Amino acid sequence: MPSSVINYFSYDAAAKILKIIFVTDIVYRYKNVPERVYKMLKASGSKGRYFNSNIKDKFKFQKLEEE
Template sequence: MPSSVIKYFSYDQANGTLKIIFTTDIVYLYKKVPEKVYKLLKASGSKGRYFNTYIKDKFKFQKLEEE
């Protein structure tokens, strides 16, 4: 999953939460994210562009401690 912005991401289907670890090691948990959004992020050729367009400022989030 090469990306210049996103280091790692995972999805918790039971809770609808998307965890994203950025290359800066800052971790965000996005809430009530539909599974379709996660799958499209996973399939996207540009994770950063997809994130900026379809996730950033679209879902409530919580900043977690750095990994």
């Protein structure tokens, strides 16, 4: 389901890195994210709501340059 806040996301299981590109083109890499969190984000009907409740302010992150 498309999100009004998240444009794209991907997960590197080996590194436990969740990469999220927001509709504003800002890119964040979230570190030490369990695979179950990624799978729940993927399955969520509201990506933005899941992100706010379960990822934002819960994991260390790195803001990257626009892609």
